[in-house]
Amino acid sequence: MVGIILASHGGFADGIFQSGEMIFGQQENVAHVILKPDEGPDDIYAKMEKAIESLDDKEQVLFLVDLWGGTPFNQASKFVEAHKDKWAIVAGMNLPMVIEAYASRFSMESAQEIATHIVETAKDGVKVMPEKLQPKEAVSMSAQETSQSTGSIPEGTVLGDGHIKYVLARIDSRLLHGQVATGWTKTTNPTRIIVVSDNVAKDNLRKTMISQAAPAGVKANTVPIQKMIEVEKDPRFGDTRALILFETPEDALKAIQGGVKINELNVGSMAYSEGKVNVNQVLAMNQKDVDTFKQLKELGVKFDVRKVPSSDREDMDKLLSKAQQLINEQK
Structure with a gap:
């Protein structure tokens, strides 16, 4: 099973790990590390090293981090660079992304395949209410999907x-x-x-x-x-x-x-x-x-x-x- 490491500035990774378990249940082969205000790059690097060691299978590892270019991302990049044929990083971590990553491990055995797959789910999880505030492209797609799903099927049709x-x-x-x-x-x-x-x-x-x-x-x-x-x-x-x-x-x-x-x-x-x-x-x-x-x-x-x-x-x-x-x- 692909190993997953959640990493962030502050307690975000700890919190999203807890939220993920509330929704999707207890997860194996998942670690979470945070960069505290009084810590630096070496500290989060050491935590990531320890997190990797805790994974059952180190062949496939996926990092989910909060910010592209931030310290957690930069330190994770050092690990991924040595395994760039198999490991991957996805930045912009949100709860839909984490849940989708967990679910994808049932059907996908590659960290890089999961990384590609979860990006769209993370984007789809960003929505606005009232709907009129949603960007025009997203509203247009939503209207199209609604139209397709509500098309009437003649009575007596057997599907x-x-x-x-x-x-x-x-x-x-x-x-x-x-x-x-x-x-x-x-x-x-x-x-x-x-x-x-x-x-x-x-x-x-x-x-x-x-x-x-x-x-x-x-x-x-x-x-x-x-x-x-x-x-x-x-x-x-x-x-x-x-x-x-x-x-x-x-x-x-x-x-x-x-x-x-x-x-x-x-x-x-x-x-x-x-x-x-x-x-x-x-x-x-x-x-x-x-x-x-x-x-x-x-x-x-x-x-x-x-x-x-x-x-x-x-x-x-x-x-x-x-x-x-x-x-x-x-x-």
Whole structure:
């Protein structure tokens, strides 16, 4: 696996490393080094040398640094110059770049290939709101993509094998956020993200925010549960690889009972509210939730309890037993 070293002036590299792990999960073969205000070139060089030694595989190394021409860049250049046939540096580090570099290691074995690939993602991650402030070229491209994606397909048209493909179905009270838009999207490769919720479908602001939160190249939209049931039967979605997001297990149950063919649910996040008990750091349940999960299990649905792709799976039966015990104690 390609080794990655994040380097910056001040604590930026430390912070972006922590943010990357929050979104994409714990990473192996990654180091982060910083140049403190009272340090000089020799200090950051020594830290980089130590970081390289910490990598499992030193054959392929990629440096991501904050500024082109800055001290971290200049010192990294000394290392890359001795391995310029394989190693690489990319400057202008931002979070989309780091996440894309992590994800690219699943399919790319060369530091230089990853370096070339992540530059466009880093650029795409720079956007402005309101959209009228976006540079004209970017706005024009966005309008073109929207036009292409909303072109109507005649009813009755069969695309692919006529059956929508679910690459991931997830219960997440936060719906489309960083961990989904980057971590899960990169590992499941959907062509469309669909939020299935009667409540959100009535909320124009949340619908707009979900649409804007979609990663580059993936369209996101919100539909009520009944519409999702209709989509399941519509052959025009036969070429669609969908990542489905439910706000609650109750919404997932309604969709599945209505005919949406989901065999496994990824349980990622259920926020705490009054009347619920905390089962672990990210899941809170009440009696209705526990009963709903039991109904889903009776329907043959399996559970993948993970916040991010790199997390270890948790045992749903144990979590439900713990939730029931805590609920009983609360009475």
